[in-house]
Amino acid sequence: MADSGAAGNGFLGPVAGAGHVRAWLFSTDHKRIGLLYLTCILVMFVVGVLLGLAIRLELIAPGETIMGAQTYNAVFTLHGVVMIFLVVIPSIPAAFGNIILPLHIGAEDVAFPRLNNFSWWLYVIGACIAVSALFTGDGPPDTGWTFYVPFSAVTTTNVGLAVTAVFILGFSSILTGLNFIVTIHRLRAPGMGWGRLPLFVWTLYATAWIQVLATPILGITALLIVAERVLGMGIFDPARGGDPILYQHLFWIYSHPAVYIMILPAMGVVSEIIPVFSRKRIFGYGTIAASSLAIAFAGSLVWAHHMFTSGMSDTAVLVFSLLTFVVAIPSAVKVFNWVATLYKGAIRLEPPLTFALCFVFLFCVGGLTGLVLGSAGTDVHVHDTYFVVGHFHYVIFGGTGFGLFGAMHYWFPKIFGRMYDRRRANASALILAVGLNVLYFPMLILGLQGMPRRYYDYLPQYTDMHVVSTVGSWIVAVGLALMFWNLWRGLRAGQRVGANPWGAATLEWTLSSPPPHHNFAREPVVTAGPYEFAEVRLDDA
């Protein structure tokens, strides 16, 4: 990576007695595995972004502009599959969870390092299969990322291969979650009680439980689609006693909790960043930690709010609508705590905080529009419209995406021992936030006006908003390009930094930047909480 002496390169430097590529690909070092994940995730993210830009470009005018209807179906399916299963779900837990979790709790590594490497390989295999579904068989899948039956059981496109990829990726996700739970239970340093865990660890813990308990349902659903296609099983086919709505139940039993796999770790990142740059202890540590677990639990009770118009019973609509509102409570608890932490803090508007603040704003928009969808009456009106698309992207791009970018900027100096240009980073955050609103807010309006999602064509009266939205996608592209270019420059030629450039109080900042191959020369003994800044000094050079 960098060119100077191996001693200053920490874990990025060469390993004794091993070839360079081999030492990375088969590394059992959690920091290296985390970086491998991050690299793959960013590559897939770029693929997903390009597909998204293509979708927006097609929609800039009614009728066919750059692709036909069938291609459009394949492109939005692929955008969904790539972004959900290859980018967003593994993004923060697999990349930053791996790099940071053991450092946060003062451990040498995760509980099962070899399993950790294996789950990265599963991810790579899953990614390869997902991509190969494009070029083999009878064309790329065109079902949308939800693979709803009966269409997914009868379409001639390459659905079988795609759901196989989903199955393997799910397995990879399960193994990561399993590893984290055991790590958090077994490998905390002396003195690191549950009340002293950094909040990022709490969110990873909650996330890991969802990964372990919900992902298998996705696995069996994927297997059943294959059985349906290959064997003609008939479990979801009404003509043979099956029920397609049961498919939706199974699918959402996983996929609703999965959105908490996506958002919870981002909330954890924000909970780390805000106190550091306010130089103030986090407000309500206990409630934030508890609300993470509460979100994870409540999130597994609400799946059927995706199915209000599917024809399920009115009783279920009522129950699931009510429960959906319950999930809003712990989410709001977090937002209030973050704001209270900022209040009267000594705020330094460094790039990580800029991303975190954008996160809070965008997540609020996403969360509140979610309540519009969760209430049964309004959902009938906006179901399967652009309102859903807008809401979802506010949460996932504005939430998870900004959480990921915030994490990248926050831990960048720790991982690479160098600093990027901070003003440029702040600028990229603002461009992204503006672009995101221009891109997705018109979608909320379009949805209320009745524009259905997943259509490649539309009536002329929707043109204006679609044009605005497409322009927004270009602004976002500019912001992303600036951000990545700035980080890349920082990586190559950024200023060297010391151990603790932000003045943070968690354990990873006590190590050199980048951390050495073996995390802690001596096992740390923890005597204070993660947000006690009184003793901490900024170490800038």
Next chain:
Amino acid sequence: MDDGGRHHVLPYRLLVGVWGGLLTLTGITVWASTIDFGFLNVVIALTIATSKALLVVLVFMHLRYENRTFHAMVLTAFVILAIFIGFTFFDTAYR
């Protein structure tokens, strides 16, 4: 609590006893199925199956001798499974 007495060597005799219990319960469930209790048949069959499952989990799988963390984890998993099955009936039972 964590490491004390970590090797619970279960006597052969206890294991064989549990096996005998499992076989007896299997016999009872087969016999009970020959009598028509209507819907209660399902309830009886599942109750017996659950007692068998408890025997396997607690003794054969040593859960009885594990610490409280393990107990809480296993309970969590089964509660979540019960929610997944039970809540689906908010739909299918009222359709």
Next chain:
Amino acid sequence: MTHEVQPDYIGAKMGMWLFLFTEILLFGGLFVLFAVHLSRYPAGFHAGSATLSVPFGSANTVVLITSSLTMALAVTAVQRGERRRTLALLGATVGLAGVFLINKFFEWSAKFQHGIYPGSEHMLEMEKGQAAFYAMYYAMTGLHGLHVVIGMCVIAWVMGLVAAGRVHRDRFVTLENAGLYWHLVDLVWIYLFPLFYLVT
């Protein structure tokens, strides 16, 4: 007393239990479907269940429970340092698993001969409830059978480790974890047996 201490014995077992949870929920998805179908088509399930052979199913239950016993005994044996007995008990477990599969093979092929298999003509024109019963039957016993095969491979691999002296009285967590997996396979069958063969 120990010359080679197991690296985090409790952590390894905790990892295995977590993995078992994923297996339970994998089957859990099918149990969701089964429960719904059973409540919707009680008559069809009654009729379907009546065509399965209770003696065959009971015999398989006894076989599987016994294999669970030999597995549990093997854990005790290895803890006591009785290597040969451990190997014999593990061998018996694999053998019983084989008997279970052979039994299952005869049951399935009998159904196949009557034209009852997924996607067959006969199943397409069958009454809906009964068709749903057979679909669930093949999905669940099929997935369970796959787990039996995997379990056999795992136990055979552990036998190799015991024979090579890499699993012994001071370092047996691999064997214990294989045992946990095998008991789970038994556990699933404990529910499958009454649900398919006896609920009439």
